Amino acid sequence: MKVYKYGDNVDTDVIIPARHLNNPDPKALASHCMEDIDPQFASTVEPGDIVVGGANFGCGSSREHAPLALKSCGVKCVIAKSFARIFYRNAINIGFPILECPEAAGEIVPGDQLSVDFQKGIITDETTGKEYHAAPFPEFINGIIDHGGLLNSLKARGVAK
Amino acid sequence: MGMTMTQKILARCAGLDAVEAGQLIEGKLDLVLGNDITTPVAITEFDKAGLTQVFDKDKIAIVLDHSTPCKDIKSAQLCAQARAFAQRFSITHFFDVGQMGVEHALLPEKGLVAPGEVVIGADSHTCTYGALGAFSTGVGSTDMAAGMATGLAWFKVPSAIKVTLKGKLQPYVSGKDVILHLIGEIGVDGALYQSLEFAGEGVAELGMDDRFTIANMAIEAGAKNGIFPVDEKTRAYLDGRVDRPWTAVEPDPDAVYEREVVIDLSQLRPTVALPHLPSNTRTVDQVAGTPIQQVVIGSCTNGRLEDLRQAAAILKGRKVHEGVRCIVLPATQQIMLDAMAEGLIQAFIEAGCAVSTPTCGPCLGGHMGVLSNGERAISTTNRNFVGRMGPVDSEIILASPAVAAASAVTGVVTDPASL
Numbered sequence: 001m002k003v004y005k006y007g008d009n010v011d012t013d014v015i016i017p018a019r020h021l022n023n024p025d026p027k028a029l030a031s032h033c034m035e036d037i038d039p040q041f042a043s044t045v046e047p048g049d050i051v052v053g054g055a056n057f058g059c060g061s062s063r064e065h066a067p068l069a070l071k072s073c074g075v076k077c078v079i080a081k082s083f084a085r086i087f088y089r090n091a092i093n094i095g096f097p098i099l100e101c102p103e104a105a106g107e108i109v110p111g112d113q114l115s116v117d118f119q120k121g122i123i124t125d126e127t128t129g130k131e132y133h134a135a136p137f138p139e140f141i142n143g144i145i146d147h148g149g150l151l152n153s154l155k156a157r158g159v160a161k
Numbered sequence: 162m163g164m165t166m167t168q169k170i171l172a173r174c175a176g177l178d179a180v181e182a183g184q185l186i187e188g189k190l191d192l193v194l195g196n197d198i199t200t201p202v203a204i205t206e207f208d209k210a211g212l213t214q215v216f217d218k219d220k221i222a223i224v225l226d227h228s229t230p231c232k233d234i235k236s237a238q239l240c241a242q243a244r245a246f247a248q249r250f251s252i253t254h255f256f257d258v259g260q261m262g263v264e265h266a267l268l269p270e271k272g273l274v275a276p277g278e279v280v281i282g283a284d285s286h287t288c289t290y291g292a293l294g295a296f297s298t299g300v301g302s303t304d305m306a307a308g309m310a311t312g313l314a315w316f317k318v319p320s321a322i323k324v325t326l327k328g329k330l331q332p333y334v335s336g337k338d339v340i341l342h343l344i345g346e347i348g349v350d351g352a353l354y355q356s357l358e359f360a361g362e363g364v365a366e367l368g369m370d371d372r373f374t375i376a377n378m379a380i381e382a383g384a385k386n387g388i389f390p391v392d393e394k395t396r397a398y399l400d401g402r403v404d405r406p407w408t409a410v411e412p413d414p415d416a417v418y419e420r421e422v423v424i425d426l427s428q429l430r431p432t433v434a435l436p437h438l439p440s441n442t443r444t445v446d447q448v449a450g451t452p453i454q455q456v457v458i459g460s461c462t463n464g465r466l467e468d469l470r471q472a473a474a475i476l477k478g479r480k481v482h483e484g485v486r487c488i489v490l491p492a493t494q495q496i497m498l499d500a501m502a503e504g505l506i507q508a509f510i511e512a513g514c515a516v517s518t519p520t521c522g523p524c525l526g527g528h529m530g531v532l533s534n535g536e537r538a539i540s541t542t543n544r545n546f547v548g549r550m551g552p553v554d555s556e557i558i559l560a561s562p563a564v565a566a567a568s569a570v571t572g573v574v575t576d577p578a579s580l
Contacts, residue, residue: 009349009438013546018525021198022228022235024205036548056350056383060544061525062285064202064301085354085385086285090301140185140315150307151210160310161214 001048001076003110004034004041008054012066012087015058021065026072033069047074050116052108054080058087064094071096077116079123079134081105092141093150099123104132163413165321166388167356170296170410174279182320182417190220191295192273193308194282196264196521197225197236200243202302203283207246207310215250216312222254222273223247224264227521232528262493262519265289265377265461270493272402276391276409281305281314286461286543288379291388292372293395294409298386319385321356322347323418326363328427333577335471336371337463337541337561339424340378341432345442346422352384355419358412359389363426369398370467377462378543381439431576433539434559437547445564445576455538456481456569457550458562459490459517460524463541466499468562473505475566475577481513482572488530490517514569526550539568 014037016029023029034041051070057080058066067090070078077097091098097118104123108114113126121134137145147153154160164172164179172180174188195203200223215221223243228236240257247255254273261267265286268274276294280287285299300314308314324343344351357379359372367375372389379387389395391409399407430444458464458472469491481487489509491497497519500506509516523530524542532538532551537558540550545557558574567577 011544011546013525013544013549017548018198018527022233022239024202024239036553056353059349059383060285060546062199062283062287062299062301064199064283064303067301068202082350082353084350084383086299086301086380089304093301093303093307138185150303151206151212151310154307154311154313155210155212159313160210160212160307 001050001113002046003050003052003108003112003114004038005052005108005110006037006054009056009059010037010053011060012058012063013060015066016063016069021063024065026068029065029069030072033073042073045073045075048076049074050076050114051078052105053078054105055082057083059084062086064090067091067094067096079105092144095145095149099134101132101134162417163415165356165358165416166410166412167296167321167358167386168318170277170279171316171318180318182318184318185315186318187313187315188279190281190308190312190314191278192220192222192280193305194222194264194268194280194284194287195305196227196284197229197240197243198227199283199302199305201239203305203309204242204246206303207306212310215309218251219253220312221252221309222268223252224256224261224267225258226261226264226519227525228527229261229520230258230518260494263461263464263521266465266492266496269293270495275399275403275405275407276395277407281308285380286377288384288386289373289377289461291376291379291386292369294389294391296386296388299380319354319356320419321358322352323421324357324359325361325421325423326359326426327361327423328363328425329366330426330429333431333563334429335561335563336367336374338429338432339426340375341434341439341442341559342429343422343424344378344382344440347382349381349438349440350383352382355384357382357384357387359387364389365392366426368467369394370465373465374462378439381543431561431564433564433574434545436545436556439543439545439559445574448574449576451574452537452572453539453558453568453574454485454536455530455532456485456487456565457523457530457538457540457542458565459492460521460542461492462543463562464490464492464496466496468541469500469505472562472566473508475563475580476512476514476569477508479512479570481569485569485572487514487569488517488523489514490520492519494519523550539565539574541565
């Protein structure tokens with residue numbers, strides 16, 4: 001796996017530029033993911049890679065195409081100092097793992113090998129041997145993730161028909 | 162413990178007596194909104210989950226405003242998908258080309274939002290309706306699908322920043338300058354996960370269009386929502402638009418705020434945000450003389466009648482500078498008609514502006530004003546991110562309608578008072 005590391009305020013316009021929103025097919029979105037901030041990303045990213053961001057990751061537009069593009073690239077998760085709130089709920093709602101952990105986001109560097117235990121919120125940097133603890137999700141949100149996303153959880157409860 | 166305006170609305174929609182910051186609640190929705198970019202993704206998720214019912218055909222609004230009138234085949238196919246869904250479920254508030262306007266100008270104009278109501282929209286600028294004392298916030302397409310199916314959404318109750326406004330705006334200073342100043346003060350994540358709650362005697366000095374502009378850009382400070390108290394100006398705006406009963410909320414006297422920011426409106430100068438963040442603010446005098454090639458006046462932030470009046474007051478009898486393209490987009494059909502009746506459209510056209518039917522197009526680099534390499538626009542829109550309006554080496558300076566219009570006349574960033 002590889003780590004792609006970016007700075008603060010990675011906005012949804014650079015994660016997936018609006019000029020590509022006319023084709024919301026996940027594969028099409030993946031082929032343009034991050035192209036305005038990192039033109040090599042889409043051609044080099046492989047399943048299991050991890051994106052590390054700074055503060056306010058995913059700010060800007062509400063486009064769900066952004067977490068969808070990253071997920072569709074095979075990105076395993078995003079670790080950031082903080083997430084913009086719409087990106088945060090979109091990721092949860094589509095079952096794409098995100099971890100808020102300022103210390104890990106600050107210290108991990110490209111080239112590090114990481115392992116992630118989503119249940120416990122533990123990020124281990126195998127290269128440095130350091131272990132980080134991300135803020136755990138509340139039970140309510142875990143329920144959404146466990147059902148594989150928001151719509152399935154609402155169907156399981158019988159409120160969506 | 163006292164509650165903020167947002168907390169009181171969220172408590173009510175969740176059927177609770179009280180809520181506190183950090184609490185997760187599920188609330189009933191008064192309106193669920195989507196546009197031609199986000200609705201198709203919501204429909205795909207809706208269908209994929211095997212859903213077959215919407216909760217209330219009168220409480221869903223679908224506005225085809227982003228890539229419309231359709232800019233290419235793929236956009237036309239997305240609009241067709243949204244159109245078919247609206248027909249399938251007899252969605253009452255479906256707005257197609259000819260009726261549509263930029264969604265966040267259109268919905269209040271049509272009386273679809275009232276004080277105290279709870280609105281989610283699959284568009285980040287849904288926070289605009291806080292100007293009317295509603296709780297409204299942007300969400301993604303899956304939330305929209307869930308909202309359409311159930312009339313419910315989950316929320317984490319936000320804490321709040323109290324923004325106390327005092328004094329009165331000077332000439333050529335407007336709501337855009339207030340919100341750019343605020344974002345410059347607190348940063349693009351300064352209100353992350355929080356509400357911006359506006360208060361103070363200065364609120365009464367702001368017209369509704371200024372309040373819409375300010376609430377609209379709450380998201381640009383990372384806020385979940387921005388909200389204004391309801392006063393006589395709000396009631397006058399609602400009169401003749403909303404005939405269902407509504408209840409305004411006021412913050413409790415002992416409401417808890419994370420912090421307070423005080424803005425003296427009389428001290429504000431025309432303010433711009435340089436590339437590539439809305440928080441990268443300067444007063445206009447600091448950057449006057451910076452060349453621009455394009456001017457955009459419009460959008461959900463600044464495409465309302467008062468915005469057009471301010472721009473037209475500057476452009477009337479003057480000419481757009483040689484080498485500058487000035488595009489004016491009245492945000493709704495009604496605004497277009499009102500602007501025509503007041504002679505504003507004629508003033509724009511005689512000045513050499515292109516006047517467009519409503520669309521979000523240029524704001525997100527979709528169509529109707531995409532930039533080329535190395536070009537710089539001054540724009541009344543809300544985001545100046547890398548690549549937002551064109552290639553990665555193009556630039557956007559965010560500004561008020563008055564500053565944008567003055568800059569169109571001179572070809573460089575200009576303080577309108579200096580003309």
